[in-house]
Amino acid sequence: MLRIFLLVFFCFQTISIANEIDLEDPFYKLGWKNLQNSKTSIVTIPNTNATLEVLESEIYLDQKENIKNYLEYNKGVEVNIDDIDQVFIISDKEKFYEVEISYSDAGYISSDRFKNFTPKDIMNTMKQNKPESVSDVNWVLEPGLSEKKISTYGYRVDWKDGGIGYEYEGIVLGREGYFDISYATSGDGNETKDYFDYYNSIIKGVSESIVFDDGFTYNDFVQDDYQSIYTLTNIIDGSFGMGITTDRTIQNVNCLVTTGALKKGGIGEGDFPRFAGKVISLVVFNLKNEIADFSEDGEMNVLSGMYGPDQKQKYNKNGNSLTYTNIIELSGDTEKDIVKYEYKNKIVFENKKPKLLYANIDQTGLSFNEWKLVFGCRDYDFTEDEIAKAGKISGKPELEDIIKKLKKRKTN
Numbered sequence: 357m358l359r360i361f362l363l364v365f366f367c368f369q370t371i372s373i374a375n376e377i378d379l380e381d382p383f384y385k386l387g388w389k390n391l392q393n394s395k396t397s398i399v400t401i402p403n404t405n406a407t408l409e410v411l412e413s414e415i416y417l418d419q420k421e422n423i424k425n426y427l428e429y430n431k432g433v434e435v436n437i438d439d440i441d442q443v444f445i446i447s448d449k450e451k452f453y454e455v456e457i458s459y460s461d462a463g464y465i466s467s468d469r470f471k472n473f474t475p476k477d478i479m480n481t482m483k484q485n486k487p488e489s490v491s492d493v494n495w496v497l498e499p500g501l502s503e504k505k506i507s508t509y510g511y512r513v514d515w516k517d518g519g520i521g522y523e524y525e526g527i528v529l530g531r532e533g534y535f536d537i538s539y540a541t542s543g544d545g546n547e548t549k550d551y552f553d554y555y556n557s558i559i560k561g562v563s564e565s566i567v568f569d570d571g572f573t574y575n576d577f578v579q580d581d582y583q584s585i586y587t588l589t590n591i592i593d594g595s596f597g598m599g600i601t602t603d604r605t606i607q608n609v610n611c612l613v614t615t616g617a618l619k620k621g622g623i624g625e626g627d628f629p630r631f632a633g634k635v636i637s638l639v640v641f642n643l644k645n646e647i648a649d650f651s652e653d654g655e656m657n658v659l660s661g662m663y664g665p666d667q668k669q670k671y672n673k674n675g676n677s678l679t680y681t682n683i684i685e686l687s688g689d690t691e692k693d694i695v696k697y698e699y700k701n702k703i704v705f706e707n708k709k710p711k712l713l714y715a716n717i718d719q720t721g722l723s724f725n726e727w728k729l730v731f732g733c734r735d736y737d738f739t740e741d742e743i744a745k746a747g748k749i750s751g752k753p754e755l756e757d758i759i760k761k762l763k764k765r766k767t768n
Contacts, residue, residue: 377449377450379391382429383429383451386417386422386425386426386429387417387419387421387422387425388415388416388417388422388447389415389416389417389418390410390412390414390415390416391415391449394412394413394415394449395412396409396410396411396412397409397410398410399416399418401418401443401444401457401459401535401566402418402419402443402444403443403459404443404459404535405530405532405568405569405571405572406459406530406535406566406567406568406569406572407566407567407569408444408446408457408562408565408566408567409565410446413448413449414446414447414448414449415446415447415448415449416444416445416446416447417444417445418443418444418445420437420440421437423440423442423443423444423445424437424440426445427440427442430454441458441460442456442457442458443457443458443459444456444457445457446562453539453541453555453558454539455537455538455539455558455559455562456537456538456539457535457536457537457538457562457566458535458536458538459533459534459535459536460533460534460536461532461533462533462534462584462586463532463533463581463582463583463584464531464532464574464577464581464582464583464584465529465533465534465584465586465587465588465591466583466584466587466588466643467501467505467529467587467588468587469587469588469589469603470501470507470587470588470589471501472603473589473602473603475495475498475499477602478499478589478592478593478602479493479494479495479511480602481593481595481600481601481602482511482593482594484600485593485594485595485599485600488516489515489516489517490513490514490515490516491514491515491516492513492514493511493512493513493514494511494512495509495510495511495512496510496511496512496522496552497509497510497511497524497552497556497559499592501588502564504564504574505528505529505574506526506527506528506529506563506564507526507527507588507592508524508525508526508527508556508559508560508563509524509525509526509559509592510522510523510524510525510552510555510556510559511523512543519542520542520543520544520545521540521541521542521543522540522541522542522543522547522555523538523539523540524538524539524540524541524555524556524558524559525537525538525559525592526538526559526560526562526563527563527588527591527592528563528566529574529588530568530572530573530574531568531571531572531573531574531576531577531581532572532581532582534591535563535566536591537559537562537563537566539558539559541555583643583644584643585597585605585606585641585643585644586605586606586643587603587605587643589602589603590602590603590605597642604642604708605641605642605643606639606640606641606642607639607640607642607710607735608637608638608639608640608735608736609637609638609639609640609703609710609713609733609735610635610636610637610638610710610733610734610735610736610737610738611635611636611638611710611713611731611732611733612635612731612732612733612738612742612743612746613631613632613633613634613635613636613656613659613731613746614632614633614731614732614745614746614747615628615632615746615747615748615749617729617730617731618631618632618729620729620730621715621727621728621729621730622725622726622727622728623727623729625749628749629749630655630658631655631656631658631659632746632747632748632749633743633744633746633747633748634651634653634655634656634743634747635651635652635653635656635738635743636649636651636656636659636660636713636731637649637650637651637652637656638650638651638660638703638713639665640671640678640703641668645670645671645672645673646668646669646670646671647662647668647669647671647678647680648662648664648665648667648668648669649662649663649664649665649667649668650665659715659717659729659731660699660701660715661680661681661682661684661697661699661701661715661717662682663684667682669681669682676704676705676706677702677703677704677705678702678703678705679700679701679702679703680699680701681698681699681700681701682698682699683696683697683698683699684696684697684699685697693721694721695719695720695721695723696719696720696721697717697718697719698717698718698719698720699715699716699717699718700716700718701713701714701715701716702714702716703733709734709735710733710734710735711732711733711734712730712731712732712733713729713730713731713733714728714729714730715727715728715729715730715731716728716729717729
């Protein structure tokens, strides 16, 4: 009822609604439901375990093919139906607002850490990550979090070409994922309080009208449910916890393997080409206390002790260091030919940035070996020159030393 009151009130205050619409307009031929014989009703949002209230004054699309046609109509370009995230489009009949609704089954989104940050903190992140075409961005509706686990917010976008836009979003959290409700409108910078009140009411009204089915609400979460690797704050600032972010939840740890580190760690020179000049790419998931190896080269798994992302490991954090262990057993020619590799690895951080990876590997079974390796790390990519230098292998270093000595003796 509150949503109906707000929409009617602000429509009369700010917008003159036309009595009739042109059904021959291509916009109204996109497959809209509730266009004729309209009524207020509760509608199921496909494949989401949730419903939405649609007002008598609104029309909607809930089929992929129609949503595809809508997006192509608005963008003027062909859209691949497999790339469409939207599951529902809702508009008022006079096209004063067109709201796109997407659903992400990312799992249970943690909202506990949201209170640790202010709207200013989040906006600072958004300003740092804004596109090149944007000169500035500022709140017109600061994000909050209701008891129903709904966050709504809006921001003004100043484009470098002089244009001004307003983008509104709502995040509705559920047990297995979340809805992202969004729409955009343009302005000239002279908008009044009524203008913002109207559009604030739209985002709040649509967001609050979404209701998850029993068993799928945010409060239905149990400890064994799948939890997302990012938080509500990560969704709002658009960082998803990586790079420049308000709430760091995902961190890259890239470690460069050098010939010097291999030699000091006890790796035989014959194995240098397998590892030297390559990068161990680890990803730390702070919310789950997990670490995984995403290295492009599979040989790096031998050093990290994790054979691909599926073999992620739990870690322990103590001060500035992160430690994890793993045991890998490999079979030889017979059942008795078992070689066991035990890993006790540690990453050291400095000012919250990765600095060193200590890879301690103990081999037992057919033979006994132990390697203690140390690699330099960072949270951004290495340059081609750095990689080339790390992988440079001298064919016969002892011969080069002899030549240098002979040259020196001849000079003397």
